[in-house]
Amino acid sequence: MANTVETQRFEAEARAGETVGEVAYRRIRLDIVNGRLQPGEKLKLDRMKQVYEASVTTLREILNRLAVEELVAAEGQRGFRVADVTAAELRQLGELRALLETHALRQSIERGDLDWEAGVVAAHYKLSVLERGLIGDMAEPVENWVACDWGFHYATISACDQPVLARTHASIFDRFVRYHMLALSFRGPPAAAEHAKLRDLVIERKADAAVELLGRHIRGGIEHILSTGRFD
Template structure:
């Protein structure tokens, strides 16, 4: 499963920059680095064990992904958040993910179906723990929520679409992590229903459910009152 960008341990053949990039990106998406935090190179050098030159390259890369903002000679900050951006990201996620979902339901084979079932089972275990009151599992929920949604669209056979979607998905999920408030049984029930509709190849109802699922996520996040 496509979990690599959530993993921070070094892999064979990776550079220090590869690991530092994933760690900084993960810390932004998971809310450990807060919106508008100043990204001071001397502190980052110690925290992420990378040179200033490498860190500049990483922060410029993250600026392209709109997770970081460059301030010219004044350096870098974590990108700001807003209700407007959240709604825009949700709209774009729906556009990309529903298209990819429809293509996957048309093209997916038995292995694809098995991956959907497996990814949902892992997600359901995490959601059960969260519903029972274990908020420290939220990081794992982000990972496995992505894993399930990725599995459902993985047979779309369009690399550029998947790359763009994954970037938008992460920026959307950043808002979930910043409010640190799990949606509860409703989101878990959505995932069960989406799994069943996907396996039944019921494209129209699956697309409608996915759209409502994303929109309800926006409403939940904004309802916490923590997004300006």
């Protein structure tokens, strides 16, 4: 599974045998995706050295790696900053997410077994509990919903048996999720209803209908994020 939002917040530190650099990479990446490091923010190596407990040399390597992932922007001799966000990029990420996820969903519906179905149901149950709380105005952090949203969508495509596709999708999903975390806004009953319907269509192996719904669901999420007015 990808290193997406709060679901794996401190997982990096717990992974046996990981280097200091790998732990720092995962923490910095997570802080960018979760919006703790804001778009355009200057990434000052002296400060980061204390926060992430890594050397300046290691941090430079990490930031160059994140620049390749387009989560960080390299500014030549001026150092690094967190990558900006734009409405145009959000739309492009949404289109790419839809392309990858709908393909993986078809494959999973074709190949998934009973354990896969159970995983989809379990992931949706956890998500639905959080959604009911948010709809009922309970003090549930939106970031917890984002984590469970990832868990559900990942569960639906987890039987695709295409590791390269899964890794690419996870990377795009994280960049898409970054916009959700910056907006910190839940779409409400429409999103919850779509998740429940998607669960049913997946379990019933209705691939065409599931893919069509997933496309609408992603587009609805894009328009909701843009409606917050946070992105130009």
